[in-house]
Amino acid sequence: MNYKLFVPALALFLIQAFSCKTSKTNTSTPSSGEVVNPPTIAAPVVSEGSEYLYMYRWYVTELNSKPVSLGDNAKAAHLLFTSGQVNSVAGFTGCNRLNGRFELQKDNVIKFSPLAVTKMACLNTGNMESDFLVALNKTSKWIIRNQTLYFYEEDKLLVKFASVDAALAKLEGNWELNYISGIRIAFDGLYPEKKPFIRFDLANSQINGNTGCNGFSSKYSINGNTIKFTPGISTMMACPGNGEKTFTEMLKKVNRYALSDDNTLNFLIDDVAVMRFVRK
Numbered sequence: 001m002n003y004k005l006f007v008p009a010l011a012l013f014l015i016q017a018f019s020c021k022t023s024k025t026n027t028s029t030p031s032s033g034e035v036v037n038p039p040t041i042a043a044p045v046v047s048e049g050s051e052y053l054y055m056y057r058w059y060v061t062e063l064n065s066k067p068v069s070l071g072d073n074a075k076a077a078h079l080l081f082t083s084g085q086v087n088s089v090a091g092f093t094g095c096n097r098l099n100g101r102f103e104l105q106k107d108n109v110i111k112f113s114p115l116a117v118t119k120m121a122c123l124n125t126g127n128m129e130s131d132f133l134v135a136l137n138k139t140s141k142w143i144i145r146n147q148t149l150y151f152y153e154e155d156k157l158l159v160k161f162a163s164v165d166a167a168l169a170k171l172e173g174n175w176e177l178n179y180i181s182g183i184r185i186a187f188d189g190l191y192p193e194k195k196p197f198i199r200f201d202l203a204n205s206q207i208n209g210n211t212g213c214n215g216f217s218s219k220y221s222i223n224g225n226t227i228k229f230t231p232g233i234s235t236m237m238a239c240p241g242n243g244e245k246t247f248t249e250m251l252k253k254v255n256r257y258a259l260s261d262d263n264t265l266n267f268l269i270d271d272v273a274v275m276r277f278v279r280k
């Protein structure tokens with residue numbers, strides 16, 4: 001027998017056998033008595049810098065894993081971290097104003113001190129205010145990613161916010177139409193009972209309102225002072241006269257907006273004002 005060939009062959013066989021056994025051990029299913037912990041889903045560890053907190057007004061879009069919409073409220077729940085007022089926060093609960101202090105620590109830790117809140121009675125807001133304040137009290141971690149702010153309690157997501165530029169925040173509130181061009185009928189004749197109004201849902205890039213007859217909503221996009229509305233949805237009540245049609249057709253044509261002051265909003269086609277609203 002040729003031992004010179006046999007010994008290397010035997011060594012190679014033993015190496016392969018040991019490798020197969022090791023691989024099988026690593027991929028085997030745990031025994032029934034073995035406890036295997038599921039992987040934890042942690043909050044992101046990479047965030048944009050804290051300077052982004054001060055660049056926007058932050059509107060609540062999700063609270064306790066439930067989406068938040070404006071509904072019938074003129075103002076949405078939000079927070080404002082003002083540049084130059086370090087550790088100061090102000091905002092709105094959806095019903096009452098709030099203000100107070102917060103502290104940022106390393107590793108994206110944030111702590112809110114007890115917040116001062118006005119005491120107006122809250123109608124048609126459900127548990128929004130109380131749930132929001134409880135969430136802020138529990139918040140221990142913040143993350144900003146893609147201009148979206150997230151508040152966590154450890155690794156549990158509590159609140160999600162959309163960023164809104166301070167200039168756009170001036171559009172917040174109810175706006176009632178008091179002028180519309182394009183038809184030879186007096187304004188009061190077009191809308192003898194109810195004037196159209198709109199309400200900006202800034203967090204969701206949407207307007208809600210009434211045409212003077214039917215409730216409606218429509219998405220919008222804004223770039224600078226240009227604005228464009230998508231075809232909206234509305235209720236289907238029969239409407240006398242031409243008021244509703246005049247309003248909806250003109251809204252489709254609008255491509256710019258301008259605030260004459262804090263209480264007057266103009267919609268334009270190019271440089272011509274075709275609709276005027278006053279804040280209510």
